[in-house]
Amino acid sequence: MSLSLQILETIEQLKEMAKLEEEIWKTAPVPLHQTLTAAKNGGIVIGAYMDGKLVGFVYSFPGFRNGEVYLCSHMMGIDASFRDRGIGYRLKRKQAEEARRRGYRVIRWTYDPLQSRNGYLNLAKLGAVGVEYVENCYGEMNDALNGQLPSDRFIVEWRLDERPTGERSLAKADLLKARSLTVLEAGQRADGLLQPVPRDIDETAAPLLLTAIPLDFPQLKERDFALALEWRLATRALFQRLLVEGWIAAGAWRCLEEGVLYYIWKRRSERWQQKGEEE
Incomplete structure (x- = not known):
């Protein structure tokens, strides 16, 4: 099966995107007049087709903040049966390519930090x-x-x-050595579910910090909503504090044996050079 990426800008294409959006989130899609207007006025809408069927999309429009124009990437969705095939990555790379071509230098978007994927x-x-x-951010969303x-x-x-930063910027051995700099761990309960366990460490001289979240938060939420809310409130308090104190979430490391994703936090003024190659 072959994947092709296409710019979406016609009414027919955007209607197809709206249908897929509704199937993914089980809620009303962004109105057609809005997506069409964005596509015709500096926005970038890209569809991923598998053998002629739309299986994913990314929808973005121009943004402006603090004197800087950027591309606001509002939504990306992948058909459930086509996830974990790298389609989201390819959509975002295509979005970046098209954004550069049109003169954008920055793309901004939001995502739920408890969604490890x-x-x-x-x-x-x-x-x-x-x-x-x-x-x-969006108030109550019952989707x-x-x-x-x-x-x-x-x-x-x-x-x-x-140049990209992230997991490949530090060797796995270095990350394992940095485990003592974990300020939020995922402790396993008797029922096997993970719970947030904050740790107090001296952050003043730390070169980086690690914070854990469950790899499969949606399943955890389905099994124990109160625990999911505990994760939301614990990460909210910690992440807000770290950002205020000058840290940024600059990378991520999946630790499959523990069932967690670690966010790698660096001070805003510090970046490291990429090592290795993309997968």
Whole structure:
């Protein structure tokens, strides 16, 4: 099966995108007049087709903040039966390519920091960084993804003229050595579910910090909503504090044997050079 990526700009294409959006989130899609207007006025909408069937999309429009124009990437969705095939990564790379061609140098978007799949894609593979935390960003969202949890979001920034940072920037051995710098661990309960366990360490001279989240937060939320809310509130308090104190979420490391994703936090003024190659 072959994948092709196409710019979406016709009414027929955007209707097809709206149908897929509705199937993914089980809620009303963005109105057609809005997506069409964005596509015709500096926005970038890209569809992923598998043998002629639309299986994913990314939707973005122009943004402006503090004197800087950027591309605001509002939504990316992948058909459930086509996930974990690298389609999201390819959509974002195509989005970056098209953004550069049109003169954009920065792409910004939001995502739920407890969704490890998105965290790994955004920070480890693409090289974006988490620069802000917005509490209950979209208010109550009773869709298939959010399910009555507060809709907290990271704002990530992808500077297209910078080399990527992230998991490949530090060797795994170095990350294992940095385990003593973990300020939020995932402790296993008797029922096997992971719970947030904050740790107090001396952060003043720390070169980086690690914070853990469950790899499969959606399943945890389905099994124990109160525990999911505990994760939301624990990460909210910690991530907000770290950002205020000058840290940014600059990478991510999946530790499969523990069932967690570690966010790698660096001070805003510090970046490291990429080592190794993309997978």
